[in-house]
Amino acid sequence: MKLDWTDEETEFRAALRASIQTNARPGWTLDDRDMPEPADVEAVKRFCAALGEDGFLTPHWPRAYGGREASPWEQLIISEETWRAGEPRGGQYMNTNWIGPALMAHGTSDQQAQYLTPITKGEVNWCxxxxxxxxxxxxxxxxxxxxxxxxxxxxxxxxxxxxxxxxxxxxxxxxxxxxxxxxxxxxxxxxxxxxxxxxxxxxxxxxxxxxxxxxxxxxxxxxxxxxxxxxxNRGWDIVRNALANERVGIARHAHSEHVLDRTVSDATNHGVDVDDPSVADTLGMAYAWCEAARAMNYVAVAERISDPHGSRPMAAVSRSITGPMEREVAWACQEVLGDQALAGGTEADRQVVTGTTAMIAAGAYEVQLDLIGRLCLDLPRGK
Ligand SMILES: Cc1cc2nc3c(=O)[nH]c(=O)nc-3n(C[C@H](O)[C@H](O)[C@H](O)COP(=O)(O)OP(=O)(O)OC[C@H]3O[C@@H](n4cnc5c(N)ncnc54)[C@H](O)[C@@H]3O)c2cc1C
Structure with missing residues (x-):
């Protein structure tokens, strides 16, 4: 397993971060990712089009489909940087991470011609x-x-x-x-x-x-x-691979770390002593959860590279840490910020939402444990 970024990957991250900063709507947060207003839908398309122009939307795709065959590590960097910025791609991360790849693997040439180019240009939302x-x-x-x-x-x-x-x-x-x-x-x-x-x-x-x-x-x-x-009647094979790609395609740890950083500065502004041992302990534990989620996400990406069409148990291991991580970070925000954590529209407030739904979205936590039992530990299927 690779443990450090190459110079090229570090440069890629810096260039991507600059592109996101230039193109994302100022003040964009994870709240906007659900595209609650028509203006948010338009902002997502504008952002994805600009990201595509800069070569950061689908660089990991094959050249034949408009990519440049960038490594899955660059794909992960894209996920980390966009999540850190509140995912201004809205739901288009699904297009680039698993809907597009499923179309490449199983689509007819007519389907590929119709659907892939709009995805590379950020013009289309799928659900x-x-x-x-x-x-x-x-x-x-x-x-x-x-x-x-x-x-x-x-x-x-x-x-x-x-x-x-x-x-x-x-x-x-x-x-x-x-x-x-x-x-x-x-x-x-x-x-x-x-x-x-x-x-x-x-x-x-x-x-x-x-x-x-x-x-x-x-x-x-x-x-x-x-x-x-x-x-x-062969849809299940497509779905299984799409779900494994879904589980490694979202760098939620990057966003949670960003929320913790914001919580530290917000708490300081509200007069909380973040060096107080009990506060530092709460924050330290939450950062440790983020690091654990990050590490397991990287293991899942390494597995995806070495065994792209296998059963990919590390996707479930990674997902089983990401859910609790989101919840732990939400609890840490509440504990450190008190009532302020629930002030509508703040990053900490949104973290309470993602922390609540994270144990079930993209596959319930217990189901991931069941998958781990079967795929890693050879245990019988749960009832
Ligand atoms: C925010 C959010 C966004 C979502 N977006 C989408 C989307 O875009 N598209 C889509 O298709 N779906 C989406 N989902 C649905 C998501 O995939 C399902 O909610 C999830 O698979 C769980 O299914 P369920 O809600 O029917 O819960 P159930 O399957 O009823 O499970 C409820 C609980 O029962 C327990 N349980 C169930 N089965 C087992 C088992 N085998 N072993 C042990 N315990 C078990 C677990 O505690 C589980 O949490 C989304 C969900 C959320 C919360």
């Missing part, structure tokens, strides 16, 4: 339609149904917890195409324009943030067979 009311951790229990009718599928069903659905032009949709086959078979990925008649997006009201999550209702939605990604 990921996997989870359903009774199919979250047990995703294979999904019931959203696509029935073949000549050259089309007719889709009926519901997706839930879908991030960015209100701002997306396309949905990377997992549907059941063969209800009689075993759970992990009989599923298919469809690439569905969100403007298709019969699609309804509803925001799920929640106490945390505007446009954090949605449900999508599909009523007799007609999707051409040409919008199917890969073979019919």
């Amino acid at each position: 990921q339609g996997f989870s359903e009311p009774d199919a979250g951790s047990d995703l294979a229990a999904l019931r959203c149904r696509a029935v073949r009718d000549g050259d089309t599928y007719v889709v009926n069903g519901q997706k839930v917890w879908t991030s960015y659905a209100h701002a997306a032009e396309y949905c990377f949709l997992l549907v059941r195409t063969d209800p009689d086959s075993p759970k992990r078979e009989g599923n298919t990925i469809l690439l569905v324009p969100m403007a298709t008649p019969g699609i309804e997006v509803r925001e799920i009201p929640n106490p945390y943030a505007h446009h954090l999550i949605h449900e999508i209702l599909f009523t007799d939605v007609i999707v051409p067979v040409s919008c199917r990604l890969g073979d019919e």
